[in-house]
Amino acid sequence: xxxxxxxxxxxxxxxxxxxxxxxxxxxxxxxxxxxxxxxxxxxxxxxxxxxxxxxxxxxxxxxxxxxxxxxxxxxxxxxxxxxxxxxxxxxxxxxxxxxxxxxxxxxxxxxxxxxxxxxxxxxxxxxxxxxxxxxxxxxxxxxxxxxxxxxxxxxxxxxxxxxxxxxxxxxxxxxxxxxxxxxxxxxxxxxxxxxxxxxxxxxxxxxxxxxxxxxxxxxxxxxxxxxxxxxxxxxxxxxxxxxxxxxxxxxxxxxxxxxxxxxxxxxxxxxxxxxxxxxxxxxxxxxxxxxxx
Numbered sequence: 001x002x003x004x005x006x007x008x009x010x011x012x013x014x015x016x017x018x019x020x021x022x023x024x025x026x027x028x029x030x031x032x033x034x035x036x037x038x039x040x041x042x043x044x045x046x047x048x049x050x051x052x053x054x055x056x057x058x059x060x061x062x063x064x065x066x067x068x069x070x071x072x073x074x075x076x077x078x079x080x081x082x083x084x085x086x087x088x089x090x091x092x093x094x095x096x097x098x099x100x101x102x103x104x105x106x107x108x109x110x111x112x113x114x115x116x117x118x119x120x121x122x123x124x125x126x127x128x129x130x131x132x133x134x135x136x137x138x139x140x141x142x143x144x145x146x147x148x149x150x151x152x153x154x155x156x157x158x159x160x161x162x163x164x165x166x167x168x169x170x171x172x173x174x175x176x177x178x179x180x181x182x183x184x185x186x187x188x189x190x191x192x193x194x195x196x197x198x199x200x201x202x203x204x205x206x207x208x209x210x211x212x213x214x215x216x217x218x219x220x221x222x223x224x225x226x227x228x229x230x231x232x233x234x235x236x237x238x239x240x241x242x243x244x245x246x247x248x249x250x251x252x253x254x255x256x257x258x259x260x261x262x263x264x265x266x267x268x269x270x271x272x273x274x275x276x277x278x279x280x281x282x283x284x285x286x287x288x289x290x291x292x293x
Contacts, residue, residue, distance in 0.1 A: 010168065011182065011191050011200065020292055022187060022242035028277035029238030030231065031284045032270055034087045035157075035180070035203065035248045036078065036113075038104055039094040039122040041067045067252050071101045074255025079111060081264045085271040089113040090281035092157045092180065092248070095141050096120050098148035109149050114280040116180070117141035119159025127162055134164055138174050154178060154282050157203065172196030178285045186234060186243050188288040199288065201244060201281055206230070208248040213259075224262035228269050235275040242277075244284060 007013075024031050041064055055063070082089060091108055093115050098105050108115065120137060129137075137159075145153050156171045157180040168179060172193035179191060180203035191198040205211050207230050212223040227247060234243040254263050270276050279287075 009192055011184070011189055014185075014189060016186075019187070019241060021240070022288060022291065024238075024242040024277040024287060026277070029242060029275045030235040030277065031242060031244045031287070032087075032231065032276045032278050033090050033201075033244070033246055033281050033284060034082060035092050035246055035281070036075075036082075036089045036108075037092045037094075037118060037122075037248065037250050038075065038097055038108065039067065039070065039092075039118065039250070040097045040100050041122050070251035070255070071097070071104050074251040074253075075104055075107070076255075077257075077260055078249060078251045078255040078263075079107060081260060081267060083111055084264075085267045086278055087267060087271070088278075088280050090155070091115045092118040093145065094118050094120065094122050094159070095144045098144050102148065105148050114154075114282050115145050115149050115151050116153050116155030116157065116176075116178075116281065117145065118157045122160050127164075129164055131166060131170075134166065134170055138170060138176075142174065154285070155180060155201070157181060168198060169194045172198040177289075178281060180246075180281075186237075186245075187241070188244060188285065188292075197289075199285060201285055202246050204230075204246045204248055207246075209253045210248075210250055213253050220259040220262040223259075224266040227263075227266040231270050231273070231276070235273065238275070 079089070088111065089108060091113050093105070095117055120140060142153055145151060154176055155178040156176055158167060161181065163181065168191055171179065173195050175196065177197055178199050178201045180201060182191070182200040183203060183205050185200065186202055188202070189200050191200050207226055209223065212218045212226065218226065231245055234245045237243055254260065271278065
């Protein structure tokens with residue numbers, strides 16, 4: 001960022017109306033992708049001066065065990081519902097999961113899911129990291145995910161949504177071509193970086209199940225209704241130019257027995273509507289780049 005600049009110069013200002021028209025395959029109006037966060041939390045992580053990993057003193061057995069429900073039980077419940085309605089996940093992966101619980105990662109691979117990096121652990125933060133430390137995380141992510149899945153990661157969601165001023169430049173330098181860390185738009189947009197060809201794909205805090213249940217205190221039925229209302233608006237606006245809807249999930253939340261039923265109904269609604277292009281993040285990025293130069 002230039003000293004005294006009016007904005008951070010991460011992306012150009014691009015008003016929603018009068019943009020170049022985006023089209024999705026088969027005349028679909030809204031590209032819908034599901035982003036399961038497959039995460040690993042340490043029960044007793046190293047302390048960070050700017051942020052506590054757990055609200056309670058370490059080791060936080062309750063916090064750890066609650067989230068471990070994802071990898072023991074609720075991943076399978078969530079994934080089976082997604083597969084039932086043709087939603088292939090684009091996984092925001094704590095890459096340490098490849099070593100801790102490889103069975104979960106292998107299940108995603110078998111389902112044809114795409115993987116991108118969410119850092120190593122979701123209890124390690126990027127605040128105050130120097131460049132060498134941040135490069136090490138990116139390099140570890142690329143190597144570990146490729147060894148575990150056969151895929152070279154294309155995308156990035158910063159661990160626990162923590163960044164440094166150089167994060168976007170570094171992931172572009174390493175050849176990644178999309179970031180989920182900008183929540184500023186309902187269409188794919190270019191990102192300004194020193195090198196590479198980075199775009200931002202719409203991720204969401206507003207319809208993220210973490211925000212829905214922990215911040216907005218929604219019931220399962222209210223959350224499912226929110227997904228449908230989000231989809232309906234974006235599918236309608238997408239008739240003019242294709243929009244993108246992301247459904248970010250955490251299995252230990254959405255995969256609980258009392259929540260999975262309404263969520264399944266929302267996926268059924270979207271899948272049966274006829275306007276949704278149900279795709280993976282990389283497929284959506286490729287379609288965008290194929291028409292917007």
